[in-house]
Amino acid sequence: MPRKKNPEEKKIQILEALNQCLHEKPFDKTSIKDIARVAGVNHGLLHYYFKNKEDILTQYIEYVIDHYKSLFNDWMISQQTQNIGGKKLVEDFFGFMNTRITLNKKLSKVFIEIWAIAAYNADIRTILQQAYQEWISALSEMLNTATNDPAAAWKTSAATVAFLEGMALFSIILTPDTFDFNQVLTGFQKKIIETL
Amino acid sequence: MPRKKNPEEKKIQILEALNQCLHEKPFDKTSIKDIARVAGVNHGLLHYYFKNKEDILTQYIEYVIDHYKSLFNDWMISQQTQNIGGKKLVEDFFGFMNTRITLNKKLSKVFIEIWAIAAYNADIRTILQQAYQEWISALSEMLNTATNDPAAAWKTSAATVAFLEGMALFSIILTPDTFDFNQVLTGFQKKIIETL
């Protein structure tokens, strides 16, 4: 039996606290003490586990991206065991994305914040770049099972991911009464599938 | 010749200085003194022309949006005099958007920052909402000259604007060597025009 918590667990506790905080305030307006309060730990400890405030942010972003990569991978594995391919696979993928990622408002809000940070911070940008490339590639492969045109599949995939991110943005910025996000999302995705 | 500058000119000088600053640092890391230094005026003057720092931001965002609305309107007027309609109009519009807006990197970077601010600030969000609604409506009307199906046109328009914003994001976050923005943009737009 472990006598003390795994130090990684405490770090995760802190990163989850930052996640909570980012639902309320942007990172720059979130103080170390805010995060510590939500995490239920002493603020001095954050400097024990992390080099400085920016280090918390970097590790948080890696943590968030890893989390959603896992989600994605788990879904992929479940699909592969079912041996689905072609248009049906893409369709299922869109369904998964819509509910778990694109229209997950808490996640989208945090991601808009991450975009803005990445726009000014090359390290964060690098992390994001890799994630988007992996995501586009994964979708591209799926599309390719239906088209057998890798170059076209990649372009469609890139455009689709751009569209999804635009919709994630709109789900936060625009109001549902003037914009039925779900209808626009699924309508467009249907067209994409048709053109395969 | 006017002996004293129009006070509006000085405000614009300050807002342009903020614009410069936002190419380097996010708004939260931009101090009043930073803006004053770039504007070449005393920092106290910023408090003479603006109520507080947030007021500078709000007026800046209104200024930026107005600026691009004007660009857009000027383009619209130039098109109307040419009496163009249908697919050709939409095609020209995409050309205009791509070069002047979506792939205008300085603009896109600033807009990502504005998105993040809007995500946490309802007043800013309201300003953005109206701008996006106008933009979507304008495109929708253009599409409708080709389709005569207002509901479908609106959905396509909304999806297209989402796609453009996603591409603007990618132009900042991703690197051109892994992602040929222009090709993805034009490729997708071609498909949209085909489906009209």
Next chain:
Amino acid sequence: MPRKKNPEEKKIQILEALNQCLHEKPFDKTSIKDIARVAGVNHGLLHYYFKNKEDILTQYIEYVIDHYKSLFNDWMISQQTQNIGGKKLVEDFFGFMNTRITLNKKLSKVFIEIWAIAAYNADIRTILQQAYQEWISALSEMLNTATNDPAAAWKTSAATVAFLEGMALFSIILTPDTFDFNQVLTGFQKKIIETL
């Protein structure tokens, strides 16, 4: 016919504006622009008519004290023409003081502020000192018409003025529901007159 207002009038207009301001905020929280706004003049003008902010204060205090000295002198003259003396004179004097000075809440509030300024400012203190000495002497002379004991009259006068100032303080600090200022004032004054 004078072509322009007497400059003294404009100064008085400014001093009256400060008086208004002091009903709302202490002098230190009253800005030059506040005073200018209430006076209905440009704030730059205050530096034309007065050396600096403290000069406005000094001249204001002199103005207030002169104003109440005039009030007092006018009353004195009206009494002398009636050839009243002794206890009746003192009684009338108290009546005058109570209504015009001690229970004049706006005046008392301003005076508490002046006391605090004088406590830290020797110049202002000198002005106040002279005013209190004149006041005590004047009352002392009145009392002496009844007692013919100058030393005793002076002491009673000094104590009475102290009492009146204490009552002015209480009229501002305490609430009428727990303290009937008028009753305490007149009750005590009656005793003083009895002991003459």
Next chain:
Amino acid sequence: MPRKKNPEEKKIQILEALNQCLHEKPFDKTSIKDIARVAGVNHGLLHYYFKNKEDILTQYIEYVIDHYKSLFNDWMISQQTQNIGGKKLVEDFFGFMNTRITLNKKLSKVFIEIWAIAAYNADIRTILQQAYQEWISALSEMLNTATNDPAAAWKTSAATVAFLEGMALFSIILTPDTFDFNQVLTGFQKKIIETL
């Protein structure tokens, strides 16, 4: 021996520093850094122990009033053990007040400042109100041991406290060479005792 000072001690250290400062400058001209310098602590620490500058002031005023209430209570207890009553008790009380309170110039100066703050600040005023009511009531009870006329005792008490505050004011504003405070004080108090 405690390894770390009681945090209350540090607060008192800061409040005492403010007390020192108020002997030199009014509260509004006393900066947080001034107080910190006198207290011998870092200025940031003042914001650790107090919410803001006004909070320091409020706690300071409560501290001063509590301090003098304690002085008063200690004196009361020492009197009760001696079982003194009637005129002798009142006489002793005046002696105590004169030396410890009314003619304590440092205290009086600070109190004039507090009056001025209270004149514009309802919270501070409430604190002062209670203190004066307690003071008047305590004196009233003492007077009543000699008179057995509660209503008259209360009025005399209120007037006497007003007189004492007026004398405290004069001890700061007027100069001893023109005004023998002690003589006026004791002379008047003697008359009060005679009328009991």
Next chain:
DNA sequence: CATGAATGAGTTTTCATTCAT
């Protein structure tokens, strides 16, 4: 005289970071 833009010193406040216990 009158205006109001411009200056810059000074103030409160926040907060990441350090470190003794």
Next chain:
DNA sequence: GATGAATGAAAACTCATTCAT
């Protein structure tokens, strides 16, 4: 590991004062 007092840099904001027009 954990705590919370202490530090000091930097920020927004205020405002008396100056001065060109």
